Amino acid sequence: MKYIDEYRDPQIAYALVDRIARLVTKPRVLMEVCGGQTHTLMRYGIGDLLPKEVELVHGPGCPVCVTPLEILDQAVLIAGLPNVILTSYGDMLRVPGSQSDLFAARANGANVRIVYSPMDALKIARDNPRRQVVFFAVGFETTAPANAMAVWQAKREGLSNFSMLASHVLVPPAMRMILESPVSRVQGFIAPGHVCTIMGFREYEVLASEFHVPIVVGGFEPVDLLEAILLLVAQLEEGRSVVENQYSRYLDREGNRAAQHMLRDVFRVADRKWRGIGEIPNSGLELREEYAAHNAERVFGLTPLSVQEPRECISALVLQGLQKPVDCPAFGKRCTPMTPLGAPMVSSEGACAAWHQYKRYV
Amino acid sequence: MCLAVPGRVLNVVGDDPAFRSANVDFCGVRKNVNLVYTPEAVAGDFVLVHVGFAISRIDKEEAARTFQYLQQIGALEEEGLAR
Ligand code: SF4
Numbered sequence: 531m532k533y534i535d536e537y538r539d540p541q542i543a544y545a546l547v548d549r550i551a552r553l554v555t556k557p558r559v560l561m562e563v564c565g566g567q568t569h570t571l572m573r574y575g576i577g578d579l580l581p582k583e584v585e586l587v588h589g590p591g592c593p594v595c596v597t598p599l600e601i602l603d604q605a606v607l608i609a610g611l612p613n614v615i616l617t618s619y620g621d622m623l624r625v626p627g628s629q630s631d632l633f634a635a636r637a638n639g640a641n642v643r644i645v646y647s648p649m650d651a652l653k654i655a656r657d658n659p660r661r662q663v664v665f666f667a668v669g670f671e672t673t674a675p676a677n678a679m680a681v682w683q684a685k686r687e688g689l690s691n692f693s694m695l696a697s698h699v700l701v702p703p704a705m706r707m708i709l710e711s712p713v714s715r716v717q718g719f720i721a722p723g724h725v726c727t728i729m730g731f732r733e734y735e736v737l738a739s740e741f742h743v744p745i746v747v748g749g750f751e752p753v754d755l756l757e758a759i760l761l762l763v764a765q766l767e768e769g770r771s772v773v774e775n776q777y778s779r780y781l782d783r784e785g786n787r788a789a790q791h792m793l794r795d796v797f798r799v800a801d802r803k804w805r806g807i808g809e810i811p812n813s814g815l816e817l818r819e820e821y822a823a824h825n826a827e828r829v830f831g832l833t834p835l836s837v838q839e840p841r842e843c844i845s846a847l848v849l850q851g852l853q854k855p856v857d858c859p860a861f862g863k864r865c866t867p868m869t870p871l872g873a874p875m876v877s878s879e880g881a882c883a884a885w886h887q888y889k890r891y892v
Numbered sequence: 893m894c895l896a897v898p899g900r901v902l903n904v905v906g907d908d909p910a911f912r913s914a915n916v917d918f919c920g921v922r923k924n925v926n927l928v929y930t931p932e933a934v935a936g937d938f939v940l941v942h943v944g945f946a947i948s949r950i951d952k953e954e955a956a957r958t959f960q961y962l963q964q965i966g967a968l969e970e971e972g973l974a975r
Contacts (some may be wrong), residue, residue, distance in 0.1 A: 531919045533898045533938055533950060536959055549965065566895050619943070619968035647944025649926060672896065676945045724896045727940065727948040736949060750895075753962060779955035780940055780948045789929045789947065 537751030547754035551581040564722035565592030565879030567591030572884040574752045586853030588881035594621045595873040595880040596804040600835040602627030609640040617651040618666035620644045628837040648680035655692035672724040675789035678796035695826040703813035709741045718762035720748040723777035743770045749777040806845035806873035809874040843872030855885040896942035
């Protein structure tokens with residue numbers, strides 16, 4: 531497939547590794563923020579190809595992983611109500627809340643359906659006017675415009691039986707939290723290309739200059755990631771800290787204006803709790819008051835829950851690049867992808883799950 | 893979760909801006925994709941698709957430029973000429 535295959539070319543990949551090796555003079559800790567990038571790096575064993583000076587640590591960038599237990603519990607609760615059809619992306623169904631997950635709820639008779647797109651959930655609502663159709667929406671800035679469109683369209687059509695249980699998170703505030711931590715080890719970031727196709731990269735320029743940290747917006751194929759690493763190492767060696775765009779075939783500085791416009795219309799920025807990390811200021815999106823009729827929390831009169839996370843899980847440290855998944859005593863024993871205890875083990879894009887799949891025996 | 897896949901626009905359908913969509917080919921698999929966020933996309937374009945929405949259109953010149961540069965790196969290293 532064009533625009534994929536060429537970015538998996540081994541010859542180019544090895545050439546980039548060579549360049550990195552010749553350039554780097556001292557230890558450099560780099561973080562890829564996005565779980566999709568974590569997955570590519572682990573799958574192709576890129577960390578093992580790199581010179582020993584370059585250490586990759588994995589960031590908190592998996593929206594499935596960081597969805598709080600409380601919201602999962604609410605989704606399970608709504609799914610169990612009579613006359614409700616609960617819809618969500620397939621990734622969300624296995625994710626355990628504090629008691630149960632949506633697959634189990636379905637096995638117990640709840641009407642839970644996987645959708646590929648939020649527009650499919652809208653169609654289910656049109657086809658089932660006597661039922662309440664709830665779309666359990668998670669995601670970063672990449673996914674939020676699609677979810678926003680579903681709500682916008684529901685309002686336009688007056689589709690009163692459609693509502694959204696939303697758990698949207700934003701990337702730059704999480705990077706800020708990592709940078710502000712006094713124990714942070716991260717010297718350079720690979721910023722998530724798909725988030726930036728929507729938002730552009732102005733917000734990252736603020737972080738780069740405020741914290742003197744180089745940031746390269748990177749893609750998702752092995753060659754993309756190696757090129758991003760090369761650009762970061764070059765900046766560090768030259769003492770520069772700016773934003774560079776490795777993913778220029780898909781995005782520019784301004785991002786997607788039509789999508790940003792829709793986001794502003796439907797959502798507003800709010801504080802948000804991240805599973806495994808805790809509350810991060812201004813790190814989420816919630817539905818504006820004008821869309822209250824399509825806000826599942828309002829429709830079902832949900833009250834905020836508070837649930838304790840398993841104590842032995844060190845995911846807060848893993849997601850900030852301070853510890854490796856294998857440093858966790860529960861890793862691969864009490865905590866596996868089938869029985870996840872914490873956020874980074876729940877989706878294949880989480881750092882612990884990626885290690886479990888590709889690096890368990892190292 | 894943020895996985896987005898490039899596909900080629902075969903033909904554009906509909907004129908309601910909220911529902912302008914396209915048949916998009918992903919290596920032989922065809923899907924209907926919402927074009928509301930890439931109003932400029934036309935048949936023959938490559939678009940990046942995420943949860944049923946095209947979120948950006950490929951800049952072909954930019955893609956060619958980057959790839960030429962990458963290939964150059966590959967060729968140079970191969971011959972041991974780079975430094
Ligand atoms: S291995 Fe499991 S328990 Fe340990 S940090 Fe990762 S998710 Fe938490």
